[in-house]
Amino acid sequence: MADLDAAWTRLEAAARAAGDKRIVEMFDAEPDRLANLTLDVAGLHIDLSKQAWDEAGLEAALDLAHAADVEGARARMLAGEAINSSESRAVLHTALRAAADADIKAQGVAVMAEVETVRQRMKTFAEAVRSGAIRGATGKPFKAILHIGIGGSDLGPRLLWDALRPVKPQIDLRFVANVDGAEFLLTTADLDPTETLVIIVSKTFTTQETLANAGAARAWLAEALGEEAAGQHLASISTALDKTAAFGISDERVFGFWDWVGGRYSLWSSVSLSVAVACGWEVFEGFLAGAAEMDAHFAGAPLERNAPVLLALAQIFNRNGLDRRARSVVPYSHRLRRLAAFLQQLEMESNGKSVGPDGQPARRGTATVVFGDEGTNVQHAYFQCMHQGTDITPMELIGLARSDEGPAGQHEKLLSNLLAQAEAFMVGRSTDDVRAELVAKGVPEAEIATLAPQRTFAGNRPSTLLLLERLTPRTFGALIALYEHKTFVEGVIWGINSFDQWGVELGKVMAGRILPELESGAVGRHDPSTEALIERLKV
Numbered sequence: 001m002a003d004l005d006a007a008w009t010r011l012e013a014a015a016r017a018a019g020d021k022r023i024v025e026m027f028d029a030e031p032d033r034l035a036n037l038t039l040d041v042a043g044l045h046i047d048l049s050k051q052a053w054d055e056a057g058l059e060a061a062l063d064l065a066h067a068a069d070v071e072g073a074r075a076r077m078l079a080g081e082a083i084n085s086s087e088s089r090a091v092l093h094t095a096l097r098a099a100a101d102a103d104i105k106a107q108g109v110a111v112m113a114e115v116e117t118v119r120q121r122m123k124t125f126a127e128a129v130r131s132g133a134i135r136g137a138t139g140k141p142f143k144a145i146l147h148i149g150i151g152g153s154d155l156g157p158r159l160l161w162d163a164l165r166p167v168k169p170q171i172d173l174r175f176v177a178n179v180d181g182a183e184f185l186l187t188t189a190d191l192d193p194t195e196t197l198v199i200i201v202s203k204t205f206t207t208q209e210t211l212a213n214a215g216a217a218r219a220w221l222a223e224a225l226g227e228e229a230a231g232q233h234l235a236s237i238s239t240a241l242d243k244t245a246a247f248g249i250s251d252e253r254v255f256g257f258w259d260w261v262g263g264r265y266s267l268w269s270s271v272s273l274s275v276a277v278a279c280g281w282e283v284f285e286g287f288l289a290g291a292a293e294m295d296a297h298f299a300g301a302p303l304e305r306n307a308p309v310l311l312a313l314a315q316i317f318n319r320n321g322l323d324r325r326a327r328s329v330v331p332y333s334h335r336l337r338r339l340a341a342f343l344q345q346l347e348m349e350s351n352g353k354s355v356g357p358d359g360q361p362a363r364r365g366t367a368t369v370v371f372g373d374e375g376t377n378v379q380h381a382y383f384q385c386m387h388q389g390t391d392i393t394p395m396e397l398i399g400l401a402r403s404d405e406g407p408a409g410q411h412e413k414l415l416s417n418l419l420a421q422a423e424a425f426m427v428g429r430s431t432d433d434v435r436a437e438l439v440a441k442g443v444p445e446a447e448i449a450t451l452a453p454q455r456t457f458a459g460n461r462p463s464t465l466l467l468l469e470r471l472t473p474r475t476f477g478a479l480i481a482l483y484e485h486k487t488f489v490e491g492v493i494w495g496i497n498s499f500d501q502w503g504v505e506l507g508k509v510m511a512g513r514i515l516p517e518l519e520s521g522a523v524g525r526h527d528p529s530t531e532a533l534i535e536r537l538k539v
């Protein structure tokens with residue numbers, strides 16, 4: 001602990017010192033900067049050279065990772081120890097993308113035989129739906145899938161579908177997550193229930209939103225097909241087989257997974273069955289293979305050349321060393337536009353904790369807010385604030401080195417924006433430079449005095465750049481696995497359990513109390529504001 005405290009103190013001091021320098025000047029001072037801070041892994045090129053750390057800062061960050069025993073924690077996770085201590089569970093999403101003959105145990109119990117059995121069942125089911133061997137009750141092949149789930153049972157598969165979906169899919173895939181009935185209505189309005197397969201995804205099969213939408217979907221099917229035939233249009237993904245049976249889904253249509261897979265880490269499991277059907281099995285397999293490549297890198301690379309570790313350390317340098325409390329993730333890729341939404345759950349549900357597994361307050365700040373949307377759109381929305389706002393928000397800019405999609409010439413335009421933004425964030429534009437331009441244009445001195453500062457860009461705003469060689473199942477799998485391991489490393493260094501989520505419970509419990517009050521009109525004891533609102537909204 002003394003070592004860890006000292007490592008934190010060194011990191012904070014190093015960040016203060018680096019914070020006084022200009023990033024762009026670090027390239028001159030450190031001839032190996034680019035080589036030391038760029039990596040190529042599993043089809044991804046990762047450039048951390050525009051981050052705010054100098055050589056000493058990076059060294060202090062790596063010392064911190066050693067002092068926090070990231071290597072030991074990594075070994076314990078991969079060995080299937082119960083590192084999710086508050087729930088006494090192993091954390092083995094890596095097993096879901098491992099080879100069938102890998103020797104992986106969850107708390108001593110071998111898991112790969114079961115993983116492979118479910119994989120083979122998924123494959124058989126996906127192929128049968130695609131070939132028409134499995135059809136709807138009226139004999140028509142399925143032309144659409146309605147995927148019902150929320151949180152980890154929605155965000156991953158939704159992103160996966162966007163990333164890898166065919167331009168003209170044989171089977172359309174739609175998602176319903178919110179308990180807001182408008183989403184169900186708008187999503188199903190143009191679907192034909194006789195040609196739609198409904199896949200209900202819920203690890204616990206207790207989630208209010210999912211059960212409400214599942215009930216609505218079953219009624220929607222039954223209205224068109226009758227109660228009994230509706231069952232032929234249902235499948236489910238869950239760890240709670242008793243509950244799926246009680247809902248009326250036959251066991252051969254239920255695909256399981258395990259308590260050692262957290263919801264937000266579950267897109268490698270049967271949770272993504274809908275995508276495996278709609279994209280085809282080989283696409284899903286390629287996605288798993290890309291993640292497995294990143295897993296091998298994470299497990300074996302030394303910390304100073306380990307992509308997830310370096311990404312995590314850049315985040316910690318910014319968050320704890322430089323007190324930067326948000327991060328913006330901007331994919332210059334329409335297909336990846338939901339990445340930030342996925343990362344919000346991955347990072348903020350995993351690491352948004354104030355207390356460690358020992359029950360003691362975390363000694364440093366933990367997860368930051370992550371937000372973002374697709375470039376170039378965001379350049380015309382919130383980038384003004386990123387360039388000239390009073391707070392500095394570190395950026396993660398993601399692009400595709402090559403893409404053949406869409407009209408010719410547009411990809412180069414997209415890339416030019418990506419590179420320009422990263423450069424502009426770092427280099428900025430000096431007042432002298434702006435002033436010289438205004439003078440050359442003949443602007444009067446009095447105007448220049450007020451205009452030049454407004455048109456100045458301070459720069460020195462850190463960013464990481466990630467390039468996928470192409471958006472393929474492999475590179476996309478590697479990208480998501482990169483973020484999973486990054487999140488894990490951050491949790492280890494912050495000394496928190498990244499794999500539980502007690503913070504989502506209280507609101508659920510309170511909603512359970514308020515619902516009957518809204519329905520019955522009998523308002524219970526709450527704070528004055530909530531009581532007045534229930535009075536106003538009760539049926």
Ligand SMILES: O=P(O)(O)OC[C@H]1O[C@](O)(CO)[C@@H](O)[C@@H]1O
Nearest residue numbers: 151152153202203204207263504
């Ligand atoms: O898959 P389930 O059990 O319906 O849970 C959905 C989501 O709800 C949470 O438990 C809390 O938001 C997430 O962790 C999970 O991904």
